[in-house]
Amino acid sequence: MSAEMETVIGLEVHVELSTKSKMFCGCLNEFGAEPNTHVCPVCLGMPGTLPVINKRAVEYLCKSGFALECTVAPFSKFDRKNYFYPDMPKNYQISQYDMPLTTGGRVVLPSGKAIRLNRIHLEEDTGKNVHAGGHMTTSEATLIDYNRAGVPLMEIVSEPEIGSPDEAEQYLMALRDVMLYIGVSDVKMHEGSLRCDANVSIRPVGAKELGTKTEIKNMNSFKSVVAALEHEISRQRACAASGERIVQETRGWDEVRGLTYSMRSKEQAHDYRYFPDPDLPPLSLDEATLKRWRSELPELPAQRRERFMTQYGLPQYDAGVLTQSRFDADYFEAVASASGDSKQASNWLMGDVRKSLEGHGLTLSTSKMTPAALGQLISMVKSGAITGKAAKEVCDVLVADGGDPKAIVEQRGLAQVSDESAIAAIVDKVIAAQAESVAAYKGGKAKALDYIVGQVMRESRGRANVDVVKRLLTERLG
Amino acid sequence: METGHDIRDAIARRDRSAEEVTRAALDAIGRVEPSLRAYITLLPERAMAKAREVDAKIAKGEAIGKLAGVPTAVKDLFCLKDALTTCGSKILANFKPPFSSTVVQRLDAADAVIVGKTNMDEFAMGSSCENSAFFPTHNPYDLEGVPGGSSGGSASTVGARSVPLAVGTDTGGSIREPASFCNIVGVKPTYGRVSRYGMIAFASSLDQAGPMTADVRDAADLLGAIAGFDPMDSTSVDVPVPDYGAGLRDDLKGVRIGIVRDFEESIAVDPKMAKLYKDAYEDLAKLGATFVDVTLPHAKYGLATYYLIAPAECSSNLARYDGTRYGVRKDGDADVYAMFDKTRTAGFGDEVKRRIILGTYALCSGYYDAYYVRAQKVRTLMKNDFDAAFAACDVIACPAVSCPPFELGAKSDPVAMYLMDYFTIPMSLAGIPAMSVPGGFVDGLPVGLQICAPAFEEARMLAVAHAYEQATRHADKLQPVVS
Numbered sequence A: 001m002s003a004e005m006e007t008v009i010g011l012e013v014h015v016e017l018s019t020k021s022k023m024f025c026g027c028l029n030e031f032g033a034e035p036n037t038h039v040c041p042v043c044l045g046m047p048g049t050l051p052v053i054n055k056r057a058v059e060y061l062c063k064s065g066f067a068l069e070c071t072v073a074p075f076s077k078f079d080r081k082n083y084f085y086p087d088m089p090k091n092y093q094i095s096q097y098d099m100p101l102t103t104g105g106r107v108v109l110p111s112g113k114a115i116r117l118n119r120i121h122l123e124e125d126t127g128k129n130v131h132a133g134g135h136m137t138t139s140e141a142t143l144i145d146y147n148r149a150g151v152p153l154m155e156i157v158s159e160p161e162i163g164s165p166d167e168a169e170q171y172l173m174a175l176r177d178v179m180l181y182i183g184v185s186d187v188k189m190h191e192g193s194l195r196c197d198a199n200v201s202i203r204p205v206g207a208k209e210l211g212t213k214t215e216i217k218n219m220n221s222f223k224s225v226v227a228a229l230e231h232e233i234s235r236q237r238a239c240a241a242s243g244e245r246i247v248q249e250t251r252g253w254d255e256v257r258g259l260t261y262s263m264r265s266k267e268q269a270h271d272y273r274y275f276p277d278p279d280l281p282p283l284s285l286d287e288a289t290l291k292r293w294r295s296e297l298p299e300l301p302a303q304r305r306e307r308f309m310t311q312y313g314l315p316q317y318d319a320g321v322l323t324q325s326r327f328d329a330d331y332f333e334a335v336a337s338a339s340g341d342s343k344q345a346s347n348w349l350m351g352d353v354r355k356s357l358e359g360h361g362l363t364l365s366t367s368k369m370t371p372a373a374l375g376q377l378i379s380m381v382k383s384g385a386i387t388g389k390a391a392k393e394v395c396d397v398l399v400a401d402g403g404d405p406k407a408i409v410e411q412r413g414l415a416q417v418s419d420e421s422a423i424a425a426i427v428d429k430v431i432a433a434q435a436e437s438v439a440a441y442k443g444g445k446a447k448a449l450d451y452i453v454g455q456v457m458r459e460s461r462g463r464a465n466v467d468v469v470k471r472l473l474t475e476r477l478g
Numbered sequence B: 001m002e003t004g005h006d007i008r009d010a011i012a013r014r015d016r017s018a019e020e021v022t023r024a025a026l027d028a029i030g031r032v033e034p035s036l037r038a039y040i041t042l043l044p045e046r047a048m049a050k051a052r053e054v055d056a057k058i059a060k061g062e063a064i065g066k067l068a069g070v071p072t073a074v075k076d077l078f079c080l081k082d083a084l085t086t087c088g089s090k091i092l093a094n095f096k097p098p099f100s101s102t103v104v105q106r107l108d109a110a111d112a113v114i115v116g117k118t119n120m121d122e123f124a125m126g127s128s129c130e131n132s133a134f135f136p137t138h139n140p141y142d143l144e145g146v147p148g149g150s151s152g153g154s155a156s157t158v159g160a161r162s163v164p165l166a167v168g169t170d171t172g173g174s175i176r177e178p179a180s181f182c183n184i185v186g187v188k189p190t191y192g193r194v195s196r197y198g199m200i201a202f203a204s205s206l207d208q209a210g211p212m213t214a215d216v217r218d219a220a221d222l223l224g225a226i227a228g229f230d231p232m233d234s235t236s237v238d239v240p241v242p243d244y245g246a247g248l249r250d251d252l253k254g255v256r257i258g259i260v261r262d263f264e265e266s267i268a269v270d271p272k273m274a275k276l277y278k279d280a281y282e283d284l285a286k287l288g289a290t291f292v293d294v295t296l297p298h299a300k301y302g303l304a305t306y307y308l309i310a311p312a313e314c315s316s317n318l319a320r321y322d323g324t325r326y327g328v329r330k331d332g333d334a335d336v337y338a339m340f341d342k343t344r345t346a347g348f349g350d351e352v353k354r355r356i357i358l359g360t361y362a363l364c365s366g367y368y369d370a371y372y373v374r375a376q377k378v379r380t381l382m383k384n385d386f387d388a389a390f391a392a393c394d395v396i397a398c399p400a401v402s403c404p405p406f407e408l409g410a411k412s413d414p415v416a417m418y419l420m421d422y423f424t425i426p427m428s429l430a431g432i433p434a435m436s437v438p439g440g441f442v443d444g445l446p447v448g449l450q451i452c453a454p455a456f457e458e459a460r461m462l463a464v465a466h467a468y469e470q471a472t473r474h475a476d477k478l479q480p481v482v483s
């Protein structure tokens, strides 16, 4: 094969919904609890138990559907997907087969390219096998934690339109941003609340038909998605180049060795024997409910980014960063309104606040600094109550400990000094001490003045009004 | 025969104590149990404790439930907290659920005294009660005969007058057929009328719990106690439960009864059975009923349809029995799938395996449309048949069974056994209420008359059955050989 090859990727993304309770019972949906403490007869699939649909999960899925421009079906149903596995309490999973809650829709990447969606459906998660003593093949025993069994899971299936591992990552990030915005999931990959399978194939550029695809299972970080896809694509390209046949199969991703490996071939593929779950009547959603859910959607990241650029005149980069999380974007808007200066609000958040947050290992949402406090600090700088330099110090205190900026300024004696006689005393002291610089300045080295100003500021611990300092210095050294 | 409502009234009047009644019932069960083997588990301590609780309520002048102090048996597929619940299967031989089924909770709330868990065909699959993994139950009218299945234990203990009330379940006829064989009243309510929560599933879209009782009034009272919406069961229906007892009547003036032409041809092959049903219809006429002919053109596909849908659902419902979480486990040395295999091979009986295989096959991707989907379409046609029939009549009267109880071991061919449910399956597929009421005797053995009504019209059905029962009193004409 000599033709130029292109990559075709389709992603199946599983997102755990952050409802209070599980999909079909009242158990808490909460990560990190002691094994098998959030279980009941229903989610353990005990004989005689029956599922009851969690309406909030349906709402969350529909809202996700609206946010991704899907068609939300007023009538859908739940099916059973039958297969045996010890972490599945009933040995069938309640899922949606031929009538999912949503179809169509799209995810728009920052490049502007839209990846079309095939569907989003709702299902229940399985439990988790824990192999005592390490690996499945060597462990003495397998323990099962069913806390996750029955957690509502949304499966977002894209069309095979993703062209590269980089695009796959952008797609996942865009999905994550939307889910965080509408508050339906915390989307934490390391806690398993976002998991991803990929269908990968290659074909000659311009070809209509898809090549033979392989499915890569269960990648659990954005990094591993990119790495696994890169490896699989180069493997397939090598196959194609050497004339070897690409086998349709399911492949696993070995994080440690950095390669994909064959799990099972198409011949061993499951027949899931889907059929409508007779324990659940079809789900019908009335128009008014759907309309209400749609109206409750917040502004989405892409829209908000656009608005930040037009309304606040922010550069694309700043708008992108500030809208990455809904919390940060809300925070920015609150600071802009409290300070009355959106440009300064952005400057602070993108600059000193970010640095300080990083220094303390915090984020805006974990910091104790309120938007009102930061807004007030910005106002204080603008009004001349405090110098920019002192404000940085106050900002760092706010980020770490919270509090009221005025009180901090008072407590630390950081108020700007504009009183001429007080400043004049310092100026005189510095002129006396910095004879060399004074001489240099007088000798025509204009730059030396900056140094002297800096010394005065230092002597005043940053509190002196710099305009007054400059005026007094030029008067005296005139 | 002493009825549940007689006992309840006597206890309420303080003529007898619940404790006395319960002890007598446990004694009666103990006397006949060696010949009948109707129970998998007896719960004497729980029963006595409940009886004392009822007596205490009465002593304190507190309100008592509608079934206060009445000895009641439940089929061994109703989960009962911390009590053995085997579903007639070896695979659940050690299973004690950590919760009680809604039916059990409602019996407790109505102050019924649950005396034990009755024998049944394994996972409710069978028409003779010979498919229990533990032992067969015997018919109280003929100890060589079967009590009918799958609720045979419940039918047998009520037929033997040990207890007046029992709860059974009906998927394709499992309440009505054994009721017919044991000369008692058996009611399959509308699908969705009684919660299935905590009832070990066979075929979810068909299973329905119902009363098996000494007389129609008891059936009305028991149904009233267990019926009604349950938020734990999404298929239970939120419609009001009428006072069934208040609607019972003694004549049938103005009632139009549908006679199913298609069934008449089937029953005609046995002249004795044909004669019994002819007499039964004449008795109904004497009470003032008028008759209309109705047809159920798709009834002949009932068995084929049923034996696709029920096994399909069972193959999925029974997948959970793999030895991992509860029940009996057989160790597999190779891997977890070997454990599943060994556990299921040892744990399930032949009939259960047969239906799992049948259902698995029917759901396979290549056959799904040809079998499962088509069966569901026939099911819709069956519903339409009944809708059309009930446009012309108030209730339908028809045979409950094609024969009187047969001898244990007589039907070794599974298909011959499946045919036992010929007259009961169409109503199950349509989800409508249907019941069997004692209808007379053939060769000295009991046979039931089936009465069916439109969905949620149990009151109408019970009213007709009551009038017929009061006029004929078949249940009183023949005493069980053991009691």
Ligand SMILES: [Zn+2]
Pocket: A022, A025, A026, A027, A038, A039, A040, A041, A042, A043, A044, A150
């Ligand atoms: Zn639960």
